[in-house]
Amino acid sequence: MIKPEAVAAGHSGKIIDLILSNGFTIVALKYTRLSHEEAGTFYAVHKERPFYGELVEYMAGGPIIAAILEKSNAVEDFRKLIGATDPADAAEGTIRKQFAESKAKNAVHGSDSDENASIEGAFFFSTREQH
């Protein structure tokens, strides 16, 4: 997912270009916006965290781009490409190092396991939207 502040700043094209040039294939792609309820559901795993309310506000605050990506070792390789949660800790050349504003507004989200990738993919896309 490309998050609201990165979409609003006009970084989407560059981020998608980096994703493709690093060997990922796009299986599904959508420009959309999460309601507060949907953002809360998407990040339900963080419900007990002190930043949950702020996270939901931010993620519902503007349009996002959702995608399903394919590659061998995709979860691990994508997390490497996006870099650490906090851009201050992210390696040079990573998406978050180049485009994230802060630990909260960190430009992109990547699934943390194959299982969660399936759940998160199904959250945004029907099977007929996946190719």
Ligand code: CMP
């Ligand atoms: P993401 O990889 O999408 O997973 C959970 C998100 O919560 C994370 O990126 C950040 O946007 C946000 N987040 C994580 N830690 C913090 C924090 N300490 N304060 C505010 N937001 C955070």
